[in-house]
Amino acid sequence: MSVAVTAPKGGVAPATRRVMNLSHFLRQAARRFPQEIGFVHGAATTTWSDMDTRVDAMVAALTAKGVTKGDRVLVQSKNCLQMFESMFACFRIGAVWVPTNFRQTPDEVAYLAKASGATLMICHADFPEHVKVAQAESPAIAQVIGIGNAPFGEDYDALVAAHLGTTAPAADVEYDDPCWFFFTSGTTGRPKAAVLTHGQMAFVVTNHLCDLMPGTTQNDASVVVAPLSHGAGIHQLVQTARAVKTILPPSERFDVAEVWGLVEKWKVTNIFTVPTITKMLVEHPSVNQFDRSSLRYVIYAGAPMYREDQKRALNTLGKVLVQYFGLGEVTGNITVLPPALHEPDDGPHVKVGTCGFERTGMQVQIQDDSGNEVAPFETGELCVCGPAVFAGYYENPEANAKSFRNGWFRTGDLGHMDEQGFFYITGRASDMYISGGSNVYPREVEEKLLAHPALVEVAILGVPDPMWGEVGVAVCVAREGAQVNEAEIAAFLDGKVSRYKLPKRVFFWDALPKSAYGKITKKMVREALEERGLLPLDKQMEKSA
Structure with missing residues (x-):
């Protein structure tokens, strides 16, 4: 060494x-x-x-x-x-x-x-x-x-x-x-x-x-x-x-x-x-x-x-x-x-x-x-x-x-970096997903969602989709006592981000899983989605149809 x-x-x-x-x-x-x-x-x-x-x-x-x-x-x-x-x-x-x-x-x-x-x-x-x-x-x-x-x-x-x-x-x-x-x-x-x-x-x-x-x-x-x-x-x-x-x-x-x-x-x-x-x-x-x-x-x-x-x-x-x-x-x-x-x-x-x-x-x-x-x-x-x-x-x-x-x-x-040398993180390379041939960086949409007064935590990740290749799934945590639903979130995001960046499904949990270091990790969120039977998304949607 x-x-x-x-x-x-x-x-x-x-x-x-x-x-x-x-x-x-x-x-x-x-x-x-x-x-x-x-x-x-x-x-x-x-x-x-x-x-x-x-x-x-x-x-x-x-x-x-x-x-x-x-x-x-x-x-x-x-x-x-x-x-x-x-x-x-x-x-x-x-x-x-x-x-x-x-x-x-x-x-x-x-x-x-x-x-x-x-x-x-x-x-x-x-x-x-x-x-x-x-x-x-x-x-x-x-x-x-x-x-x-x-x-x-x-x-x-x-x-x-x-x-x-x-x-x-x-x-x-x-x-x-x-x-x-x-x-x-x-x-x-x-x-x-x-x-x-x-x-x-x-x-x-x-x-x-x-x-x-x-x-x-x-x-x-x-x-x-x-x-x-x-x-x-x-x-x-x-x-x-x-x-x-x-x-x-x-x-x-x-x-x-x-x-x-x-x-x-x-x-x-x-x-x-x-x-x-x-x-x-x-x-x-x-x-x-x-x-x-x-x-x-x-x-x-x-x-x-x-x-x-x-x-x-x-x-x-x-x-x-x-x-x-x-x-x-x-x-x-x-x-x-x-x-x-x-x-x-x-x-x-x-x-x-x-x-x-x-x-x-x-x-x-x-x-x-x-x-x-x-x-x-x-x-x-x-x-x-x-x-x-x-x-x-x-x-x-x-x-x-x-x-x-x-x-x-x-x-x-x-x-990316701006002209003055300030850096901006879009997300982990492993977090990015491709929907309909376009790159989607979840952090951009997460930032928009957290402006909603009822939400305190959000995680978005890409999951396989038979039509678009991949689509986004959002998992949200609402403030104590707040009432919010999937339709309201879709309406809130409408016009704020391009349509291909909109999550296909929005789930609401009491809390997001966190690592031993107190960080929200997409790996743990994905595992939790699978454990709850919410992935694969197409199978889950068939059950609810």
Whole structure:
């Protein structure tokens, strides 16, 4: 996982591309602000010095168990202090942190165990079945460490206590040394392990501080509302670089009122979310029951926010929204739309629908199927290059060949760029369907539908049709107490979009299925339609005739 370094013309090649070990962020915070609170979980608080000391102890424990540089450590855990510490412990050893989303099933986690080649597992006490299935599927996991009162393995905190007082120097690392296997969400197939490296992630942290939350200092605070295994974990790593305290809500279930209470209590300045969570935070009655004047950045990623939801959030929270577009493979570093460019009202000066402009140090192009850059406003695939792009998928040459072209990472997202360099996402390439020979991009129609006052969520996908090849099916969620039907939706869309873009059927559900990351995925919606007997569409229509 390293690359050769060639000498510059007239110069001398360095012996290595040594970079800072990412665990040094924690050491820096502990040195500068030893008695300041670094982590909060319910009533428990941990100082930066104590966290750094505990990480050193866990490094000693893992080393005693034979974990060395390059080894993979699988972590199946809810958000907690120990999970957060395990990231820095792996980094400090030079091992690879392999976190799972704790909502995944035992079989899903077993697959990740085998795919990563993990040799040790750290698991929360609530998931004994995950340990059993993972070890059965991957015998290489010979040792397990349990978080909490676990019926398996050695106790995490007992190991820490046994090794307190040990000082662990950080392993020497080079730019391309892996530090984190960031598993993709697997919305179109089996999850793939994107290899994140120490050098890449140092750039990502710097870029996040530059583009997403400038001016961040140790006086700030960040509340966590998503699993630390993925985007939220990267966000909290960024916070550590500036000694910003991380606050975990005490409840395991997402409680909006509790989150707003923490914002008030700890003077929270930034939150990392996805659009569905932002929507829940904004629309809950508790949003106006607590002081949230400390908030400067409400950062949303994972999917674009629909314009109607964006307006509602801006009118409620003020101009604190920050959008970034990016995939796990580029650790979010593709485009940014800062607070100043989020406007609550449409107008000629507002770029409605944009996901922003290129992140600092990154280059983005809209390319055609041959890899050529297309003209402004022409639709193509968003492709990106720069230091935030991952090293590739672990032991997956087929996926690497498919995802890279001429040095550009292919995101699989379709969109266009305007003349000023602002990008607009039309949708995933896999979401587009062809009806009667014409391309249909569902997001355009979804945006129109969400302007209907009775609707709160919408998903449109293409399904086979004997006459048109494919047609659209819309699944809608109505506001509580609202009454709306299929005919009304058809009438509402009439004249707003071309007729070939109109969904052939509209279904109403109590809720849309969401992934473990809080995102609406078309794959899950399609599966739900099939489970309910609503697909194939022609068969379903025959039954109702």
